[in-house]
Amino acid sequence: PADTRDAAQARVRSAPAPVTDVARLCVCDLLVAQCDVNCCCDPDCSAEDFSLFTTCSVPAVTGDSQLCSQKAAVYSLDVEANPPERIFKLIDQVNPSIFCIHATNYEQALYLKSPEIPTPENFDQLLDKFGGATFSAEPDSWNLDTDTQNPPEANETSRYEYGAPVQTEDAFLRLPSPVVSSWCSDANPAGFLVNQATKCIRSVSVEKCDSIQALSMLFYINSSILASVFQVNITVQSIAVQSLNGMRTLVSSSEVLRLPMVLDELCINAVLGVNYHITHTDTGEIIEAAAAFVLGAISKEELSIEQSFEISFTQENTQPVPLSGNPGYVVGLPVRAGFQPQGYPFPAAFLFAALALSSNKHSQLTILQSTSTQDCLAAQGARAPVLFGYNMISGCKLRITAAMKCQPLAQTLLVVLKGQSFPEYVASFGNSQAQDVLDWVPITQLHISEQMISHTLQSSCQIPVSLGIEVKWTKYGSLVNPQARIVNVTATITTTTLKQLPSGRERIIPITSSVVFTDISSPAEPSYKAWPTINIKLPFDFFYPFV
Numbered sequence: 001p002a003d004t005r006d007a008a009q010a011r012v013r014s015a016p017a018p019v020t021d022v023a024r025l026c027v028c029d030l031l032v033a034q035c036d037v038n039c040c041c042d043p044d045c046s047a048e049d050f051s052l053f054t055t056c057s058v059p060a061v062t063g064d065s066q067l068c069s070q071k072a073a074v075y076s077l078d079v080e081a082n083p084p085e086r087i088f089k090l091i092d093q094v095n096p097s098i099f100c101i102h103a104t105n106y107e108q109a110l111y112l113k114s115p116e117i118p119t120p121e122n123f124d125q126l127l128d129k130f131g132g133a134t135f136s137a138e139p140d141s142w143n144l145d146t147d148t149q150n151p152p153e154a155n156e157t158s159r160y161e162y163g164a165p166v167q168t169e170d171a172f173l174r175l176p177s178p179v180v181s182s183w184c185s186d187a188n189p190a191g192f193l194v195n196q197a198t199k200c201i202r203s204v205s206v207e208k209c210d211s212i213q214a215l216s217m218l219f220y221i222n223s224s225i226l227a228s229v230f231q232v233n234i235t236v237q238s239i240a241v242q243s244l245n246g247m248r249t250l251v252s253s254s255e256v257l258r259l260p261m262v263l264d265e266l267c268i269n270a271v272l273g274v275n276y277h278i279t280h281t282d283t284g285e286i287i288e289a290a291a292a293f294v295l296g297a298i299s300k301e302e303l304s305i306e307q308s309f310e311i312s313f314t315q316e317n318t319q320p321v322p323l324s325g326n327p328g329y330v331v332g333l334p335v336r337a338g339f340q341p342q343g344y345p346f347p348a349a350f351l352f353a354a355l356a357l358s359s360n361k362h363s364q365l366t367i368l369q370s371t372s373t374q375d376c377l378a379a380q381g382a383r384a385p386v387l388f389g390y391n392m393i394s395g396c397k398l399r400i401t402a403a404m405k406c407q408p409l410a411q412t413l414l415v416v417l418k419g420q421s422f423p424e425y426v427a428s429f430g431n432s433q434a435q436d437v438l439d440w441v442p443i444t445q446l447h448i449s450e451q452m453i454s455h456t457l458q459s460s461c462q463i464p465v466s467l468g469i470e471v472k473w474t475k476y477g478s479l480v481n482p483q484a485r486i487v488n489v490t491a492t493i494t495t496t497t498l499k500q501l502p503s504g505r506e507r508i509i510p511i512t513s514s515v516v517f518t519d520i521s522s523p524a525e526p527s528y529k530a531w532p533t534i535n536i537k538l539p540f541d542f543f544y545p546f547v
Contacts, residue, residue: 019490022073023090028058031099034248040086051083062093068100082315156445159284162261165189166286168223168279169231173276175309176200190276190311192284195326197310206300209267214307215260217293220274222465225287232278232291242272242296258295267298276311287316303384321363324388325430328476331389333430333473334364335486337423338440365426366419367469368513370394376511383419384513385468388484395512402501406461417467417493418515426471426489443489450496466494466512487520 026041035045040056054077060075060430074089113469118126156164160166170187177198179185184200202214213219215478224231239251239258259270273294298305324333366383376396384394398413425440432439447460470490475482501507 022061024073025061025063025073026058027061035320037358040074040077047142049088049245050077050334053077053084053086058085064101064104065097068095068102068103069102070095090455111489135473144259149197159399160280160286161189163407166192167226170223173219173223173225173311174204175311176307177309183433184214184307192286193313193450195312195323197308199308201304202307203304204267204270204298204302206262206265206267206298206302209260209262209270211300212260215267215270215506216297217257217259217269217271220271221291225278225286225289232286232289234291236293237290238292241292242290242293244297244299250295258447265300267505270305271307271445272296272305273308274310276309277313278313279316279511280313281316281517290510309341312378315509321434323431326425327429327431327486328391328485329388329430329473329482332387335388336363336430336432337365337425337443338427338434340388340422341426348360363423365423365469366465367392367515368394368396368511370396376413378463382419386471388471388473389517391514393512393514395510398509398511400498400501400509401506402503406463406498406500410461411465413464413511416466418491422491426484426486429483438529441486441489446490446492448494450494461498462495463509464493464495465509466514468492468494469515470518471515472518472520474519482521 026039026043028036028045029041029042030036030039031044032191033044035049036042038053038055038057039045040050040053041058041061056075057076061073061075063070070093072091072093074091076087078085078087094131113482116122116126151209166189174186175188175190175196175198176184176186177188177196178200179188182201183200204212204215209215223233224233229239236255236257240248241251242248247529260267260269260271267339271293275292277290278286280289294308296305321336322334324330324336329335365386367386369382369384371378371382374395374397376398382391386392396416400409420447423443428441430437450465468491470488470492471486472488472490473484473486476484476485498509
């Protein structure tokens, strides 16, 4: 501790001069060339003004609170003096945190640098600097000779960050996509952890199909991905062959490459689709890469074909969770849901498992699925996923006899309506991750009782007869490309009072489930202003001779 204090004092003594003079700062000085009441740092105030003050509205003025050491201007009033006077002190403040800024020596961060305006003279220079897929925003003074210090051949550990292009030994992992038109461009790099799916048109010629690189499997797997201390080869996961009529057949062995070739005026083994699957660690290291191909035949009449490409990322030792949008929900995709395990020590951990919902392997919000028999007791376990944007209603019929017991019947109906384990949370976005707590909306559960449906004998009980789910969502983000975001989910269980039936009698009760989606987005502000209303009285003969 003594050494720590000495080190801290030495650090303070060696600190550079502050950039900001706090003695000249005054945040309460609002009036120009006038004294502001109770503003003890106002330079326009005189000693007579200070004697009338009751307190100092700003007792201390400091600079950046993240600095290790800084000056602080302290203001107070000596009320015991006659007349009262202001007391000003300039003291040194030491930041007790070990994470502090020692010196603000980066001068460019202290002001806003005006961007360079493109002109005919500097356009080519700006295009070379900022026209690529990535560029550096650091000043020229920070540029070091990185090629000398860190040669590309050095096998140093490299970890990918979100969105960074997946690098290969020759360039980057290609994910062809349409750029300006629908034609394929091979200059689109695959971004790390960015799941993408693209379709584009490729110009082909049957006579030259064996020489078109984009139609060959080697074009997509011949380069190894740069990982940590080793390179990851792209393996062939599967090969499916598509016939001219669209039928696909999975090839039993994917170890032998099938290269495009001309056969009977057809180009066979041409690549029609590629699906990459990348496995990575939690630290951002790629450890495995695989590609699934769809090969097909091209007739000589075809001048172009449509190719599809897809890439997905999965962390090792985890099960992939299907998304319903990126980031906002897509209409027609399932609403993602889950629950928090009881007793788990971390509130941020949400568990997504097959047990989350009855007959649900992908953590989706589900409702009762209607069956042809319409028998509620036989419909247990039949669930239908709730699709975003689709209002749904389903139901069944319950045949009640006098021999049925109330409590077991009520519990069975509750399972029929809600499933084995009703979720506690719903993902606000289609790509919400389990560890992002703020991206999950809790489901509010309500219970409503109806009137009695039978007025016959003796004791009565409450049984659930309907489940109503209301999903409120809003448009989030830009008006040009708004994203659907769920903001509130309410599940309402309606119960009714059922009196015991006489022996030999029975009753049929309808059981229903429904889902309603409500758009609560605020309307966009109009770009025009309404015309003002003029309230005046015109002369009686203003429209003469017309009525």
